[in-house]
Amino acid sequence: xxxxxxxxxxxxxxxxxxxxxxxxxxxxxxxxxxxxxxxxxxxxxxxxxxxxxxxxxxxxxxxxxxxxxxxxxxxxxxxxxxxxxxxxxxxxxxxxxxxxxxxxxxxxxxxxxxxxxxxxxxxxxxxxxxxxxxxxxxxxxxxxxxxxxxxxxxxxxxxxxxxxxxxxxxxxxxxxxxxxxxxxxxxxxxxxxxxxxxxxx
Numbered sequence: 625x626x627x628x629x630x631x632x633x634x635x636x637x638x639x640x641x642x643x644x645x646x647x648x649x650x651x652x653x654x655x656x657x658x659x660x661x662x663x664x665x666x667x668x669x670x671x672x673x674x675x676x677x678x679x680x681x682x683x684x685x686x687x688x689x690x691x692x693x694x695x696x697x698x699x700x701x702x703x704x705x706x707x708x709x710x711x712x713x714x715x716x717x718x719x720x721x722x723x724x725x726x727x728x729x730x731x732x733x734x735x736x737x738x739x740x741x742x743x744x745x746x747x748x749x750x751x752x753x754x755x756x757x758x759x760x761x762x763x764x765x766x767x768x769x770x771x772x773x774x775x776x777x778x779x780x781x782x783x784x785x786x787x788x789x790x791x792x793x794x795x796x797x798x799x800x801x802x803x804x805x806x807x808x809x810x811x812x813x814x815x816x817x818x819x820x821x822x823x824x825x
Contacts, residue, residue, distance in 0.1 A: 662687060662719035669694040670795075675776045675788060679769040680704055680746075681762050690721040693728055696788065697776075699757045699768045704746035706754075711741045727795060728754055 642648035669676065669691060678695035680688070684706045692698050708725070710717045717725075717738050726734040729752060736742050750758040759768045776784065 659718075662690075666690055666694050666720050666724075670792065673785065673788075675784065677769055677772055677776075679765050681765055683707075685709060686717075687719055687721070690719050690724065693721070693724040696791075697756050697772060698754075699759060699765055699772065700746040700749070700755045701762060701765055702746045702758055702760050704749070705743055706746070706749050707741060707743045708738050709741050711739060 642651065675697070676695040678692045678698045679700075680692055680698065681701040681704055684692065684700075684704055686708055689706050689708060692700075708717055708721070722734070722738060725737055728734075729737065733752065737744075744752070744754075746755060746758055749755050757768055757772065759765050
């Protein structure tokens with residue numbers, strides 16, 4: 625997997641005139657629902673019953689890094705570039721990513737990752753404990769991922785599943801409440817403000 629993040633050239637959703645209050649409510653309700661898709665996707669990955677392995681190379685930006693955090697095991701190349709650049713494009717970090725970054729790296733390092741938008745190479749992230757295995761090429765990545773998958777397959781499936789669900793339950797317990805329900809609203813607000821700014825110029 626690799627991803628440079630969202631398409632910044634994509635035309636933002638614009639407001640339109642509404643004939644009735646019901647039409648307006650339905651429009652914004654659907655928009656808010658759509659903005660929650662990323663959060664629900666990350667939750668679905670994290671709640672998969674199977675063990676998940678993420679192999680990454682190249683640029684791993686924003687949501688792509690979040691996908692990695694949702695998986696059970698991550699293999700990456702040394703020259704990977706990891707970044708949460710949302711702050712630099714005037715967006716809050718959503719998709720339920722903030723609590724996952726805190727869980728993985730601790731609060732202080734999470735602030736550096738999210739609030740400063742710092743970039744990390746695969747090697748740097750490995751040293752921080754954010755990657756399970758580091759390889760030196762894309763070809764080695766494929767082989768390493770297959771090898772790890774075979775090791776998981778060799779384990780007793782029932783015991784492995786029980787251990788995975790233990791980790792999942794503990795992760796929920798340590799989240800101190802699911803604040804990610806507001807992620808759609810965090811994305812909605814900048815869109816509203818940008819529209820307001822355009823309409824008042």
